[in-house]
Amino acid sequence: MNIVVCVKQVPDTATERKLRSDDKTLDRDAADGVVNELDEYAVEEALRLKEAHGGEVTVLSMGPAKATETIRKALAMGADKAVHLHDDALHGSDALGTSYAISQALKKIGFDLVILGSESTDARTGMLAAMLAERLGAPQLTLARKVEVEGTSIRVERITDYGYDKVEASLPAVVSVVEKINEPRYPSFKGIMAAKKKPVETLGVADAEIAGDQVGLANSWSEVVDFAAAPPRAAGTVIKDEGDGGAKAAEFLASKKFI
Amino acid sequence: MSEILVLVEHVDGDVKKVTLELLTLARSLGTPAAVWAGPGYSDAGKARLAEYGAEKIYVANADEIGDYVAAPKAEVLAHLVTERSPAAVFVAATGEGKEIAGRLAIKTDSGVISDAVGVGEGFVAEQSIFGGGVNVHSRVTKGTPIITVRPNSTAPVAAPAAGAEEKVEVALSDAARAARIVERVVQEKGARPELTEAAIVVSGGRGVGSGENFAIIEKLADALGAAVGASRAATDAGWYPHQFQVGQTGKTVSPQLYIAAGISGAIQHRAGMQTSKTIVVINKDAEAPLFEIADFGVVGDLFQVVPQLTEEIEKRK
Numbered sequence: 001m002n003i004v005v006c007v008k009q010v011p012d013t014a015t016e017r018k019l020r021s022d023d024k025t026l027d028r029d030a031a032d033g034v035v036n037e038l039d040e041y042a043v044e045e046a047l048r049l050k051e052a053h054g055g056e057v058t059v060l061s062m063g064p065a066k067a068t069e070t071i072r073k074a075l076a077m078g079a080d081k082a083v084h085l086h087d088d089a090l091h092g093s094d095a096l097g098t099s100y101a102i103s104q105a106l107k108k109i110g111f112d113l114v115i116l117g118s119e120s121t122d123a124r125t126g127m128l129a130a131m132l133a134e135r136l137g138a139p140q141l142t143l144a145r146k147v148e149v150e151g152t153s154i155r156v157e158r159i160t161d162y163g164y165d166k167v168e169a170s171l172p173a174v175v176s177v178v179e180k181i182n183e184p185r186y187p188s189f190k191g192i193m194a195a196k197k198k199p200v201e202t203l204g205v206a207d208a209e210i211a212g213d214q215v216g217l218a219n220s221w222s223e224v225v226d227f228a229a230a231p232p233r234a235a236g237t238v239i240k241d242e243g244d245g246g247a248k249a250a251e252f253l254a255s256k257k258f259i
Numbered sequence: 260m261s262e263i264l265v266l267v268e269h270v271d272g273d274v275k276k277v278t279l280e281l282l283t284l285a286r287s288l289g290t291p292a293a294v295w296a297g298p299g300y301s302d303a304g305k306a307r308l309a310e311y312g313a314e315k316i317y318v319a320n321a322d323e324i325g326d327y328v329a330a331p332k333a334e335v336l337a338h339l340v341t342e343r344s345p346a347a348v349f350v351a352a353t354g355e356g357k358e359i360a361g362r363l364a365i366k367t368d369s370g371v372i373s374d375a376v377g378v379g380e381g382f383v384a385e386q387s388i389f390g391g392g393v394n395v396h397s398r399v400t401k402g403t404p405i406i407t408v409r410p411n412s413t414a415p416v417a418a419p420a421a422g423a424e425e426k427v428e429v430a431l432s433d434a435a436r437a438a439r440i441v442e443r444v445v446q447e448k449g450a451r452p453e454l455t456e457a458a459i460v461v462s463g464g465r466g467v468g469s470g471e472n473f474a475i476i477e478k479l480a481d482a483l484g485a486a487v488g489a490s491r492a493a494t495d496a497g498w499y500p501h502q503f504q505v506g507q508t509g510k511t512v513s514p515q516l517y518i519a520a521g522i523s524g525a526i527q528h529r530a531g532m533q534t535s536k537t538i539v540v541i542n543k544d545a546e547a548p549l550f551e552i553a554d555f556g557v558v559g560d561l562f563q564v565v566p567q568l569t570e571e572i573e574k575r576k
């Protein structure tokens with residue numbers, strides 16, 4: 001089985017994240033780049049499916065030069081090879097542009113299964129997997145907490161507002177995973193060393209047959225008008241329980257008219 | 260004024276509160292038209308939509324629409340966008356809502372804005388990003404603005420309208436029938452308000468210690484008429500079903516009041532509750548990061564503090 005995992009480099013959520021004042025895009029230089037957490041679960045699931053069914057795992061990441069660190073991490077976990085979609089023309093692409101560029105790269109790479117995280121910590125659109133399914137005409141098996149493949153059939157448990165749905169489809173398919181699905185492995189020392197030698201192919205827009213007028217900030221379908229730091233929350237009152245903590249909390253709720 | 264399509268969220272024929280919020284929001288910017296996609300359409304549902312301002316109700320209630328993941332609803336909306344050229348489309352920012360909006364954007368070559376907390380003149384959307392640290396105004400620049408709106412962003416206000424029904428027949432494509440839902444598994448937990456819709460949410464975390472102990476959290480919730488939430492630590496441990504998880508990979512809640520007991524406040528948890536209007540934190544560790552965003556905090560043992568709080572509330576009723 002030919003599995004492609006989409007992995008995104010995101011600014012570390014433990015650091016302060018910013019938008020750039022010049023073009024209002026995410027400032028990727030201001031913070032350390034890390035693997036989007038949920039994408040580690042996606043890589044793990046790909047590796048487990050490969051271990052059970054054979055095949056190959058390809059990491060696909062679209063992002064600036066430093067996204068190679070993130071690609072190496074996924075390779076160190078055990079993925080076989082990687083494709084880095086990297087071109088200045090892609091800077092500032094919104095969800096539509098990103099999904100288009102990634103879908104073009106996927107067509108070039110070829111796949112039986114594409115696995116994504118269900119959401120990135122920076123953009124948080126939670127849309128990319130659905131958009132890829134739409135663009136590729138492939139079944140959308142998203143928000144999965146369990147994935148089973150048998151021959152060319154695939155079954156997932158999709159989390160819902162009320163519990164979960166059991167969903168079935170045929171390969172090729174697009175899957176996104178939630179963190180309930182597995183426990184991602186840590187790269188071993190051997191894995192880290194091996195990752196240095198694994199092939200990483202860099203694709204630009206021309207290589208992936210990406211039309212220039214569909215990507216980049218200027219061609220996006222949406223724009224940031226303005227932005228500002230949220231006003232800090234007024235400092236609250238914190239008390240130590242001296243046997244009347246519950247009663248004090250009740251007084252606070254009453255003062256706010258909740259009770 | 261031109262039409263704004265609002266995709267109706269419904270369960271068992273009942274219209275969810277978020278749809279009433281979206282109709283209220285749509286009314287401030289145009290003429291709301293509800294879009295019912297999927298089975299279960301009823302007179303009660305129709306009446307509710309009309310009560311909250313739907314001038315029109317487009318009804319695509321073929322059973323088939325509910326049998327597949329996301330794609331059929333996107334096709335129904337795409338059909339209406341082409342036929343009716345609405346001024347905008349509003350969809351609830353739920354897991355599936357966002358997916359439907361994403362697919363619709365591609366089908367109609369339109370921009371999409373995710374998880375707005377408000378929408379103003381010219382369909383300029385307000386978003387709260389980076390865990391609530393930055394407020395952004397954004398807008399769609401191509402096609403029909405498609406905006407997903409976070410539940411609890413607007414207070415629903417009734418304003419009776421015609422609710423004129425119009426049947427919509429859409430022949431689903433094969434692609435829309437690719438991911439078939441073979442079974443729906445409902446994991447219920449009592450008759451409390453729905454988590455994303457509740458005005459008050461009481462959540463428990465690892466500090467609660469066991470599934471049985473969640474009764475303490477539930478009692479406080481019931482005294483307040485609140486929904487119960489949980490941290491990932493609590494859902495992973497099996498103490499509470501996962502659909503009650505609040506956070507990055509759980510529900511995003513934005514209630515008037517959020518009470519957290521035995522939750523440390525990891526960034527992934529905060530991502531799902533940071534825009535709550537008032538936050539109360541109960542934790543025995545004074546260093547717990549959630550205290551940083553608390554309006555009121557009690558450093559203490561939740562097994563003492565929570566029952567006492569519940570009792571005080573009952574007394575004051």
Ligand SMILES: Cc1cc2nc3c(=O)[nH]c(=O)nc-3n(C[C@H](O)[C@H](O)[C@H](O)COP(=O)(O)OP(=O)(O)OC[C@H]3O[C@@H](n4cnc5c(N)ncnc54)[C@H](O)[C@@H]3O)c2cc1C
Nearest residue numbers: 464465466490491492506507508509521522523543544561
């Ligand atoms: C990809 C990914 C997605 C995630 N998504 C989510 C998500 O959606 N939601 C989420 O919540 N987390 C999520 N997490 C997990 C998150 O990082 C934290 O691990 C989790 O929120 C911790 O839960 P907790 O606060 O209940 O537990 P802990 O961090 O262990 O905190 C327990 C707290 O309880 C206090 N306590 C203990 N006993 C008592 C007592 N008797 N009285 C009072 N206080 C007490 C302790 O002092 C401590 O502060 C995610 C993580 C990852 C990697």
Ligand SMILES: Nc1ncnc2c1ncn2[C@@H]1O[C@H](COP(=O)(O)O)[C@@H](O)[C@H]1O
Nearest residue numbers: 006062116117119120123125126127128
């Ligand atoms: N630039 C990118 N390169 C590779 N994968 C991406 C990229 N952006 C998003 N993804 C994938 O899409 C998922 C959802 O992202 P989002 O729609 O931004 O919330 C992520 O978890 C990744 O798996």
